Amino acid sequence: MSAMGKILILQVLKMSAWFQLALICKAHQDPIATNGHLFPWNKVRLPDKIVPVHYDLRIHPNLTSLNFTGTVKIEVLVKEETSFVILHSKDLEITGATIIPEQDLETDSLGKNVSVLEYPSHEQIALQAAEPLAAHRKYCLCIEFQASLAEGFDGFYKSTYRTVDGEKRILATTDFEPTAARMAFPCFDEPSFKATFSIKISRERQHLALSNMPKIMTLELEGGLLEDHFDKSVKMSTYLVAYIVCDFRAVSAVTSSGIKVSVYAVPEKWNQTHYALEVAVKILEFYEHYFNISYPLPKQDLVAIPDFQSGAMENWGLITYRETSLLYDPQTSCDADKLWITKVIGHELAHQWFGNLVTMEWWNDIWLNEGFARYMERVSVNSTYPDIQIDDYFLNVCFGAMARDSLNSSHPITNPAETPTQIMEMFDAVSYDKGACVLNMLKDFLTEDVFQNGVIRYLRRYSYKNAKSDDLWDSMANTCSEEDFTGGFCYTRSQAQTHAYHHAEEHMHLKEMMDTWTLQMGIPLVVVERSGKQVRIRQERFLKGVLQEDPEWAALQSGYLWHVPLTYFTSGSGSVGRHLLRTKSDTIELEGEVSWVKFNADMNGYYVVHYEGDGWDSLIHLLDRNHTALSHKDRTNLIHNAFQLVSVGRLSLDRALDLTSYLRRESENIPLLQGVGYLEVLYRMMERRGISDVAEGLKRYILQYFKSVIDKQTWSDGGSVSEKRLRTELLGLACVLGYPPCIEKANQLFTSWVNSNGSVSLPTDVLRTVYLIGAQTSEGWNQLLEYYRVSLSATEKNKILSALTQSRDTDKLTKLIDLSMEGEVIRTQDLAAVIATISRNPAGQALAWNFVRNNWSKLLEKFHLGSSSIRALISGTTSHFSSKEELEEVKVFFDSFEGQGQELRIIQVVIEVIQKNIRWLERNLHVLRKWLVDNVQRT
Numbered sequence: 001m002s003a004m005g006k007i008l009i010l011q012v013l014k015m016s017a018w019f020q021l022a023l024i025c026k027a028h029q030d031p032i033a034t035n036g037h038l039f040p041w042n043k044v045r046l047p048d049k050i051v052p053v054h055y056d057l058r059i060h061p062n063l064t065s066l067n068f069t070g071t072v073k074i075e076v077l078v079k080e081e082t083s084f085v086i087l088h089s090k091d092l093e094i095t096g097a098t099i100i101p102e103q104d105l106e107t108d109s110l111g112k113n114v115s116v117l118e119y120p121s122h123e124q125i126a127l128q129a130a131e132p133l134a135a136h137r138k139y140c141l142c143i144e145f146q147a148s149l150a151e152g153f154d155g156f157y158k159s160t161y162r163t164v165d166g167e168k169r170i171l172a173t174t175d176f177e178p179t180a181a182r183m184a185f186p187c188f189d190e191p192s193f194k195a196t197f198s199i200k201i202s203r204e205r206q207h208l209a210l211s212n213m214p215k216i217m218t219l220e221l222e223g224g225l226l227e228d229h230f231d232k233s234v235k236m237s238t239y240l241v242a243y244i245v246c247d248f249r250a251v252s253a254v255t256s257s258g259i260k261v262s263v264y265a266v267p268e269k270w271n272q273t274h275y276a277l278e279v280a281v282k283i284l285e286f287y288e289h290y291f292n293i294s295y296p297l298p299k300q301d302l303v304a305i306p307d308f309q310s311g312a313m314e315n316w317g318l319i320t321y322r323e324t325s326l327l328y329d330p331q332t333s334c335d336a337d338k339l340w341i342t343k344v345i346g347h348e349l350a351h352q353w354f355g356n357l358v359t360m361e362w363w364n365d366i367w368l369n370e371g372f373a374r375y376m377e378r379v380s381v382n383s384t385y386p387d388i389q390i391d392d393y394f395l396n397v398c399f400g401a402m403a404r405d406s407l408n409s410s411h412p413i414t415n416p417a418e419t420p421t422q423i424m425e426m427f428d429a430v431s432y433d434k435g436a437c438v439l440n441m442l443k444d445f446l447t448e449d450v451f452q453n454g455v456i457r458y459l460r461r462y463s464y465k466n467a468k469s470d471d472l473w474d475s476m477a478n479t480c481s482e483e484d485f486t487g488g489f490c491y492t493r494s495q496a497q498t499h500a501y502h503h504a505e506e507h508m509h510l511k512e513m514m515d516t517w518t519l520q521m522g523i524p525l526v527v528v529e530r531s532g533k534q535v536r537i538r539q540e541r542f543l544k545g546v547l548q549e550d551p552e553w554a555a556l557q558s559g560y561l562w563h564v565p566l567t568y569f570t571s572g573s574g575s576v577g578r579h580l581l582r583t584k585s586d587t588i589e590l591e592g593e594v595s596w597v598k599f600n601a602d603m604n605g606y607y608v609v610h611y612e613g614d615g616w617d618s619l620i621h622l623l624d625r626n627h628t629a630l631s632h633k634d635r636t637n638l639i640h641n642a643f644q645l646v647s648v649g650r651l652s653l654d655r656a657l658d659l660t661s662y663l664r665r666e667s668e669n670i671p672l673l674q675g676v677g678y679l680e681v682l683y684r685m686m687e688r689r690g691i692s693d694v695a696e697g698l699k700r701y702i703l704q705y706f707k708s709v710i711d712k713q714t715w716s717d718g719g720s721v722s723e724k725r726l727r728t729e730l731l732g733l734a735c736v737l738g739y740p741p742c743i744e745k746a747n748q749l750f751t752s753w754v755n756s757n758g759s760v761s762l763p764t765d766v767l768r769t770v771y772l773i774g775a776q777t778s779e780g781w782n783q784l785l786e787y788y789r790v791s792l793s794a795t796e797k798n799k800i801l802s803a804l805t806q807s808r809d810t811d812k813l814t815k816l817i818d819l820s821m822e823g824e825v826i827r828t829q830d831l832a833a834v835i836a837t838i839s840r841n842p843a844g845q846a847l848a849w850n851f852v853r854n855n856w857s858k859l860l861e862k863f864h865l866g867s868s869s870i871r872a873l874i875s876g877t878t879s880h881f882s883s884k885e886e887l888e889e890v891k892v893f894f895d896s897f898e899g900q901g902q903e904l905r906i907i908q909v910v911i912e913v914i915q916k917n918i919r920w921l922e923r924n925l926h927v928l929r930k931w932l933v934d935n936v937q938r939t
Helices: 003-027 267-272 274-291 335-351 367-384 390-405 420-425 429-446 448-461 469-477 493-497 504-518 553-557 615-629 632-646 653-665 669-689 692-705 707-712 721-736 740-755 764-774 778-790 794-804 810-822 828-839 845-854 856-862 868-878 884-895 905-935
Strands: 050-062 067-078 082-088 093-101 115-119 124-133 138-148 155-162 168-175 196-203 208-211 215-220 226-230 243-246 249-254 260-265 299-305 318-322 358-360 465-467 523-531 534-542 564-570 577-581 585-589 597-599 608-611
Touching (some): 050 082, 067 082, 093 124, 168 299, 196 208, 196 243, 243 318, 249 267, 260 267, 260 274, 267 274, 274 335, 274 367, 274 448, 299 335, 318 335, 335 367, 335 721, 335 764, 367 390, 367 429, 429 504, 429 564, 448 469, 469 504, 523 597, 577 585, 615 632, 615 653, 632 653, 653 669, 653 905, 669 721, 669 905, 692 707, 692 905, 707 721, 721 740, 740 764, 740 778, 764 794, 794 828, 810 828, 845 856, 845 868, 868 905, 884 905
Parallel strands (some): 260 299, 299 318, 358 465
Antiparallel strands (some): 050 067, 082 124, 093 138, 168 243, 208 243, 215 226, 249 260, 523 534, 534 585, 564 577, 564 597
């Protein structure tokens, strides 16, 4: 037998032995490393025997070969004697590793080489020490590694842009949250393993390097390379580490406390950075004052990255953004864009305290980061930019949270999450939006001052540490020093004197109360029945698509109880009443007879209200007779509640529609948009299902009933923020519905813009509508696509892309999908949005769904399984389905995944949503058809 034959036989025998070993170990749940040896750790979470103290990280990205090399020296403290070190590493080639005892570091000892085992299933490596590492001693782990720059949006990845001359330029940037630091360097990649970092980055002369801390020196290396050294960081979690190598330009300013703030962008977009700089300085100053804690770093950079999956990432001192979340172009950015940029900056800067200074102990409590940051958007923007009217936007935040949380497939705010996919799925409307709305409700319950003092106490107590939800409740319930205790619970004497607590006797039970909001999922439905001076109240679980008469209703209600801080006012009261509902039912005694009662004042509470008896009749009558007796938030809240109650069979659809009839006299834009928005949802549902008579009836009703307010809209940029939003929404809807004056004006503006070769400035509030109508012809669509290729404004490109997806030509829609997959003309970051908007187009819904089904494996190559993009692709292409045939298609497809996504929570969400849609149509289509017959004027 030849030597080659012997080698082949040995290799086969070796592989066979490894396979048998793997089968044996699998049966005993023993992990096997890639070299066939037993891996010494079998859990997803790292052991706590060793903790990192300091990382010395040296990185050299090569932007020509698109790879990087690195060395990390991790100073660790051994808490318990161990023979191995477990840490994270993913897609890194480990080229060498040593362990050096602390006492040998001063002697320049090179340490002893150690063997490295890799266990990709858990994204872990093990360093096996030749002799046990002693408890209470420090060691240095020295690891050399290399890898390619990632192709996606996680870890240390490449991004590109083209100059005005068409030259393609490459940059390297990071995005580590939640579990991608391990893709850039070996590390203890869990939030509780906080450490300090010293970072050094090699680069070519034409580039600059950025990291969390300021640069302190630059060294010249052999071969013409430069190495930038950055100051030692504060103590932080690995997911907050960041570094970028690029050729960007910046604009800078200094806050009143001496913090240097800089906004970076590609050179051609430098002139779009100035608004973000103004906002960042203002809000950073606001937070220092509000939290009464100085921002701990000497600088704060905000960087617009051309390729970025989410809206932004709060890396400490080096926040990265999608360009649409940071760059403002006065020529093409409308007030909605300005609101988005302002609130995203407010969100990310809030994270510098909530998340960075104090970090959740584990990802099950990610809401402590994201819910607080979402809530602080409202607080910070209200204070620094009151004209933006973010309060009105916040109503939609809570409406969105309720839409998700009213499903049985929802989850508690605090929810177990172990694997990277499960962790990524925690970044959703429950963690962000419900978290923010529950905090807003708590603020209203405690009062602003008490809430703020509790926040400050929480941040001070856990600075540079990790915390869990109970730590927050403890800080909220104990907001003063020991000498200020009064009556068995903690609040200041001045607060006691002024009765600052609305429910003082309740505050000893704050944790008990808040656990009902964070440890169980769902929304309470508060049922109100008024009889004379007595108001009987009871609570149930609000669950869409499930009716009281359904056999499963009782089981789905079982065990749910909230402590609901109710607010209410009546026809005879001049102030807001308050009552903490801790039991299934209770009674409130009013001071006198009233003609109506309204619960959830200004919608500060996170609950839905149903008024039994003549409750709804009295409120509908009030709106018809004197709608300004209620605030515009309360009117918006009533419209929202009415349509939500239709889905649980508590209110008929015709009564909900009757409630909106007062809108003819509505002078505030927020309730008007809420009512019109529900009508638009119904229209689009009917259009997609091909129920043409009802779609036509809805179109007629909207254009007849709201004709006067549509005709009042100007094709300009004047007015308040809410007036501009009304203009954008109403003119957009009117054109979609084929209103001739709207179509004519939009075509006129589009023709003028095309004839000027794009040099004529269009009103930014109607830009999206003008592009939408222009895209309906083949010539206009092609012109817009060409303009999309060359536009330097990310917000304008968004508006153009939205218009392009509304073509009724399926060949053109297919072209958009192909361009998004290629990633050159339309960036891959926008693929999910393109597919979702095409799916909302009746001509494209089947095209989009078939694309996802036929290209699932390719999509998973571009985006991680639990990522926001994958979830958006699933939800965007299926959540509007409303037939049994479509439901079966979705079930069959997802059942065939075989490990490629079956475990995703979003799958259960969309199946439940489709089931709800089917049932809604079965129950309400005939009601809607009859109501339209009775209310549409025939011409």
